[in-house]
Amino acid sequence: MTEELDLRGEVCPYTFVRTKLKLEEMESGEDLIVLLDDAIATANVSKSLRNEGHQIKGIKGISDGVWEIIAKKG
Amino acid sequence: MRSLTRKFTDDQIMRYSRQIILPEVGGTGQRKLLNSKVLVLGAGGLGSAAIAYLAAAGVGTLGIIDNDLVEISNLQRQIIHGGNIGMSKAKSAESFVRTINGDVDVVTYEELFQAGNARKTVRGYDFVIDGSDNFPTHYMINDACILEKKPCSHGSILRYEGYATTVVPMKGPCYRCIFKRPPPPGLIPNCQEAGVFGVLPGIIGSIQASEALKFILGIGELLTGRLLCFNALDMSFYSASAERNRNCAICGDHPNIWEIDQRNYVETMPEECRFKVQL
Numbered sequence: 001m002t003e004e005l006d007l008r009g010e011v012c013p014y015t016f017v018r019t020k021l022k023l024e025e026m027e028s029g030e031d032l033i034v035l036l037d038d039a040i041a042t043a044n045v046s047k048s049l050r051n052e053g054h055q056i057k058g059i060k061g062i063s064d065g066v067w068e069i070i071a072k073k074g
Numbered sequence: 075m076r077s078l079t080r081k082f083t084d085d086q087i088m089r090y091s092r093q094i095i096l097p098e099v100g101g102t103g104q105r106k107l108l109n110s111k112v113l114v115l116g117a118g119g120l121g122s123a124a125i126a127y128l129a130a131a132g133v134g135t136l137g138i139i140d141n142d143l144v145e146i147s148n149l150q151r152q153i154i155h156g157g158n159i160g161m162s163k164a165k166s167a168e169s170f171v172r173t174i175n176g177d178v179d180v181v182t183y184e185e186l187f188q189a190g191n192a193r194k195t196v197r198g199y200d201f202v203i204d205g206s207d208n209f210p211t212h213y214m215i216n217d218a219c220i221l222e223k224k225p226c227s228h229g230s231i232l233r234y235e236g237y238a239t240t241v242v243p244m245k246g247p248c249y250r251c252i253f254k255r256p257p258p259p260g261l262i263p264n265c266q267e268a269g270v271f272g273v274l275p276g277i278i279g280s281i282q283a284s285e286a287l288k289f290i291l292g293i294g295e296l297l298t299g300r301l302l303c304f305n306a307l308d309m310s311f312y313s314a315s316a317e318r319n320r321n322c323a324i325c326g327d328h329p330n331i332w333e334i335d336q337r338n339y340v341e342t343m344p345e346e347c348r349f350k351v352q353l
Contacts, residue, residue, distance in 0.1 A: 017091045021082065021101045052097055 001030050008037040008066065015041045016048045019071075023054065026073050031057070034069040042067040080105070086177065090132055098293040104132060108177060110290045113137035113196060115187055115215055116205035117167040119151040119275025120229045120282060124203045126154055127283040129171040129178045133290070136171060137199055139183035140164045151272040187211060189336035192218040201286045202226040205279065209256035210339040216241065216249035217331055220324045225289055227282040227297070232262070234271045234306045236278040239297050239316070240285045244325060246298035251319040251326075259341075271306050278304065 005022050007015050019034050026032060036042045046056050046069055053074035062068045082090075082101065093099045112133050114121045117140040128136055140163040144155040148163075158166035164182035171180050183195065187206070196202050196218050204215045204226055212228060219226040220243050228249050229238045241248045281302065288294045301314045324331040331338070 013091055013095060014087060017087055017094050020094065021087070024101045048095075 001027075002033060003030065004033045004035070006035045007041075008035055010036075010041075011038070012041050012044055016045050019045055019049065020052070023049075023071070023073050028073050030073050032071045032073065034071065035062075036067050036069065037065055039067065042069060045069060046071075086132075089175070089177075093131065099291060103291045103293075106290055106292075107132045107287070108134045110201070111135040111137065111199045112201045112203065112286050112290075113139070113199040114167075114203045114205055115139050115211070116207065117152070117154070117163040118142075118148070118205055118207060119231065119270065119272075120205035120279035121167070121203070122152045122154040123276045123279030124205060124283040124286070125167050125171065126174070127280055128203075128286060129175045131283075131287055132175065132177050133286070134177065135179045135181065135199075137181045137183065137195070138164045138167045139185065139187055139195065140167070141184055141186045151270060151275050153276065187214065189214070189334045189339070192334045193222055196222050196224050199224060201289050203279075203282045203286060204228040205282070208341060210341045212249060212253075213256070214334060214339045217324050218334055219243065220248055221332075221334070227285040229275075229278045229282045231270055231274045231278055233268050234274060235304065236274050237301050237303045238278050238281045238285070239301045240289075242289075242296065242298050247316045247318045248322060248325045250324055251322045252301060252316045254319070254322075274304075274306050277306070 003026060005019060007018060015036060023032060034045060042059060046059055049071050050056055055072040055074060057070040057072055059067060059069050090104050094101055094104050110133050112128055114124050117125060117138050125136060142163045144158045144161050144163055144166050146159055148155060154170040155166045162184045164184045168180040168182050171178050192214055202219050202224050204212060206212055206215060215226060223243045225242045227238060227240045230236060285296055288296060299316055301316055302311060304311050320327045323329060
């Protein structure tokens with residue numbers, strides 16, 4: 001099952017806090033797609049997710065100024 | 075009772091973001107804090123620091139017991155009572171908590187901690203902070219907590235030195251194991267005689283708050299079996315280890331304290347005072 005979290009308009013550190021809280025509601029092995037509109041936030045959230053033991057399956061720009069992180073809950 | 079799965083409000087996500095980010099805390103830990111109940115005995119110097127940090131962290135229920143009124147001489151170290159001279163310390167502490175975090179329910183007890191209420195008062199809490207300033211009360215808090223199986227962080231300060239230790243009943247030494255009996259009357263000067271460096275209770279009280287938060291979160295190592303001592307003059311910390319005393323009167327193999335009897339917690343007056351009283 002894949003969940004989605006739209007964090008466009010959100011700033012650090014709340015981008016990661018909200019991602020972390022969302023992952024806590026999910027089961028291990030499930031995927032989460034996070035939408036962000038800031039390049040630095042995209043890099044920071046990905047790094048923090050890795051540090052907490054989650055897998056980053058992909059990061060891609062999906063339109064001008066919008067990025068998507070696909071994470072698998074560890 | 076707050077739900078362990080309830081969603082956080084936007085305000086709560088912002089307020090607690092710096093501790094939710096901590097890997098050991100997260101949303102799960104924050105919910106534990108919001109569901110927890112901590113009793114602070116004494117809203118003085120130690121209690122001021124403990125109350126401030128516990129409230130800021132989002133401990134859901136704070137019990138505060140103190141029967142004193144705020145005096146101007148308290149404000150040098152009891153930092154939560156500003157503007158409240160003459161007010162009950164418990165009520166003053168409550169008003170402070172309300173200004174910093176509306177998530178916290180405060181239960182005030184404007185009364186002495188004594189035999190008649192000791193066990194009943196600690197019973198409803200998950201963790202107890204001993205911020206009292208005299209030996210009879212330290213022992214009574216210890217005994218009530220052992221009998222009710224409540225963990226407790228004890229703290230004490232004088233001049234430039236203080237210590238803290240945490241008692242988890244039957245999982246290490248209790249206050250009586252470490253301090254078998256109070257020092258002889260008059261040996262230890264009280265705060266009025268000896269003075270106290272204002273930041274000292276802030277440091278020790280913060281350590282006690284930290285112990286409460288760690289216990290609730292189930293993280294780290296507690297100060298069980300360890301007396302952490304601090305000296306503000308040479309700015310040094312040192313630890314003394316302690317073990318459970320099998321002959322302890324309350325938590326030993328054959329305890330002889332089964333209830334809180336007020337007669338066992340009477341401060342013996344120094345000899346010179348007794349002499350004056352007799353006159």
